[in-house]
Amino acid sequence: MRNVKLTIEYDGTDFHGWQRQPNERTVQGVLEEAIAQVLGHRVRLIGASRTDRGVHALGQVANFKTTSKLPLETMLKAFNALLPEDVVIREIEEVPLDFHARYGAKSKVYEYRLLSWPIRSPLERRFSWHVADSLDIEAMRECCRMLIGMHDFSSFMLSGSDTKNPIREMRRAEILLRPPHHITFVFEATGFLRGMVRSIVGTLVDVGRGKLNPMQFKEIMEARDRSRASITAPPQGLFLVEVKF
Amino acid sequence: MRNVKLTIEYDGTDFHGWQRQPNERTVQGVLEEAIAQVLGHRVRLIGASRTDRGVHALGQVANFKTTSKLPLETMLKAFNALLPEDVVIREIEEVPLDFHARYGAKSKVYEYRLLSWPIRSPLERRFSWHVADSLDIEAMRECCRMLIGMHDFSSFMLSGSDTKNPIREMRRAEILLRPPHHITFVFEATGFLRGMVRSIVGTLVDVGRGKLNPMQFKEIMEARDRSRASITAPPQGLFLVEVKF
Incomplete structure (x- = not known):
């Protein structure tokens, strides 16, 4: 075998x-x-x-x-x-025969790509989320720093998750700017709940727009209640980049 | 008006x-x-x-x-x-009323994107040409330098061109490497004949593969005969980037 x-x-x-x-x-x-x-x-x-x-x-x-x-x-x-x-x-x-892609994964890296510009992009439409507003990068970065470490991420879990343990360790949560108008969120964690990256990004974008401030982001995170988070970012911006073993 | x-x-x-x-x-x-x-x-x-x-x-x-x-x-x-x-x-x-997008253009910039790697890329398939071989970048750059200046580009003109004058001035012909495996050709000229960029790229790739050497590229260019050039690179790698007035 x-x-x-x-x-x-x-x-x-x-x-x-x-x-x-x-x-x-x-x-x-x-x-x-x-x-x-x-x-x-x-x-x-x-x-x-x-x-x-x-x-x-x-x-x-x-x-x-x-x-x-x-x-x-x-x-x-x-x-x-x-x-x-x-x-x-x-x-x-x-x-080796005992290698298991799911249970053996030590961490996963996801990227979420976003176009922040008033005009949509035909060439990027399948690979990014178009957000017509300009976003406050520093405020979103402040929230990213709060995500680092061991946390109960229930507020960012979609229904349909089959996990009983909503605690994950976030190792990296960064925002990269790609000129002229692209923003890439990079997340690395020991595991991700269902819809977790897209829920986090949806809520971060509300911070970027000024609808929420970083303190409110912290409250949402600590509430452990999905109904408190913002909309889920659409799937076409999300990329599973790497699985580490 | x-x-x-x-x-x-x-x-x-x-x-x-x-x-x-x-x-x-x-x-x-x-x-x-x-x-x-x-x-x-x-x-x-x-x-x-x-x-x-x-x-x-x-x-x-x-x-x-x-x-x-x-x-x-x-x-x-x-x-x-x-x-x-x-x-x-x-x-x-x-x-102004006398502005004409076609006759008024002073130069145009095209990019041609290529993936040089044994494995094709699903995410890039609509926006690049997949070439499974590794390419000799220096040999292709040597040919790019020959393209600069005023030349009769008949060897790189597809049938169906409605122009009688095949002389164009190439101002920029460069190869940019985008890690890990992408190659972008950038061409700026006062005008382009029909299929010119794709014919040039197809011939450059044959130089990159070692099927032609730079001296043979020069002979093809000087032959003013389309039948001498290599295959035309496929359309999905080509982007009209900018028109200058």
């Missing part, structure tokens, strides 16, 4: 999220189908992160077990030849 | 190029329709560059004449509200 680790890039636009669902086009579903076709047996693909519908990935990680003796390079070429143009396997690696 | 100048961004993927054609979705056609709806009269939109099918623009320029007294800001909002999501007017300006 071999355990194979994949690093995967996808354009989430036309996927119904990562997780396999009957009658929906999902990343897991499309990958499992291509892998089964090459290996001649069905596999169960374990993904590090179950990204939501419309969310992209530059470095999703997944693993599967196989008895196939096919060389890794041959597998990679065959998988990628069968995969549709909106998903690709970037790297393939054999790992 | 007023003369109105527009700066336009579009995602060329789903357009049949700039120029209006019966029964085809074109950028000019879509814009003229939105403008007519707002102003209540048909306009003739003059574009600086007739970009081909699948080519993008960050800064296409066009102008039209109108008797409308609508303030420019109102026009801009109304046009953009009616335009589909893959095209937007970024700037609007009133210009």
